[in-house]
Amino acid sequence: GIQVEQSPPDLILQEGANSTLRCNFSDSVNNLQWFHQNPWGQLINLFYIPSGTKQNGRLSATTVATERYSLLYISSSQTTDSGVYFCAVDNYGQNFVFGPGTRLSVLP
Amino acid sequence: GAGVSQSPRYKVAKRGQDVALRCDPISGHVSLFWYQQALGQGPEFLTYFQNEAQLDKSGLPSDRFFAERPEGSVSTLKIQRTQQEDSAVYLCASSLNGGSYEQYFGPGTRLTVT
Numbered sequence: 001g002i003q004v005e006q007s008p009p010d011l012i013l014q015e016g017a018n019s020t021l022r023c024n025f026s027d028s029v030n031n032l033q034w035f036h037q038n039p040w041g042q043l044i045n046l047f048y049i050p051s052g053t054k055q056n057g058r059l060s061a062t063t064v065a066t067e068r069y070s071l072l073y074i075s076s077s078q079t080t081d082s083g084v085y086f087c088a089v090d091n092y093g094q095n096f097v098f099g100p101g102t103r104l105s106v107l108p
Numbered sequence: 109g110a111g112v113s114q115s116p117r118y119k120v121a122k123r124g125q126d127v128a129l130r131c132d133p134i135s136g137h138v139s140l141f142w143y144q145q146a147l148g149q150g151p152e153f154l155t156y157f158q159n160e161a162q163l164d165k166s167g168l169p170s171d172r173f174f175a176e177r178p179e180g181s182v183s184t185l186k187i188q189r190t191q192q193e194d195s196a197v198y199l200c201a202s203s204l205n206g207g208s209y210e211q212y213f214g215p216g217t218r219l220t221v222t
Contacts (some may be wrong), residue, residue: 030208043151043213050208070117086150088206093165095141098150 002027002091006099012033013077021072021102023087031090032063034072036099038083046072046085077106110134114200114212120220121190129185129217133202139191140183142175143199157183158206173209190221 003026013019023032034037034046047054047061054061058077063070076082084103088096113132121127133140139158143151144167159180160204168175172191177183187194197216203209 028142031210033210034186039190041218043199045210045212048210050128060181079205093164093207095153095156095167095207096143096151096201096211098143098152 001093002029002089002097002099004060004087004089004099006085007024008022008102008103009100010103011105012049013104014057015077015106015108017077017106018073018075019077019104020072021085021087021104023070023072023089025068025070025087025089025091026067027090027091029065029091031096032070033096034061034070035086035088035090036083037086043086074104077104079106079108112200112202113215114198114217115216116217118218120222123192125190126186126188127190127219128156129187129198129219130202131214133181133183133200134212136204137202137212138180138205139203139209140177140209141201141203142183142185144169145199146179147196148179153213154188154198156207162209163171168212179216187219188199190219192221195219196206 035043051065084101087099143152145151156164157177172188201211
């Protein structure tokens with residue numbers, strides 16, 4: 001089955017810093033989503049982005065499907081950005097495969 | 109509108125007990141998915157419904173796990189004779205129609221087996 005890798009596994013930032021999270025996947029996909037799992041465990045949809053670039057406030061994402069990777073950019077980070085960021089992909093199998101996540105800690 | 113809801117939010121079961129976890133998808137969503145998330149890991153797929161049809165149950169870890177969606181809306185995940193290794197968060201998600209559409213997740217049910 002498809003393999004999903006995320007880097008870095010852990011990231012510590014000072015409030016106000018920028019960061020880039022990466023997701024690599026091993027096969028073509030028809031769905032890719034980025035999620036933020038908050039400290040209460042809720043998975044919050046950030047982007048539905050099987051290809052192209054999207055922006056939402058301080059967050060933006062780019063997926064280069066032909067090269068099998070996606071990037072999530074966080075600018076001017078805030079303490080509320082802390083949590084785990086997951087990339088999940090579907091390669092025509094009707095279900096998601098999640099990456100292992102990037103754990104982000106933003107310090108005040 | 110309302111998102112995906114799950115109940116109960118927390119469940120403690122003694123080893124050997126049966127449990128039933130409920131998921132209410134977003135109204136009008138044809139597809140429903142169940143995932144299991146162990147502590148410190150990403151969610152892992154369990155099973156998938158298209159309306160009332162269970163199209164994929166390849167992720168169910170054993171025959172003690174059973175899921176149903178009899179009327180194509182609410183779904184129940186049942187675990188029989190719970191074991192300690194079943195302790196995890198069980199997440200439900202729904203989408204308009206299949207895996208190529210955006211999936212929306214519920215808050216999860218945290219199951220602890222003692």
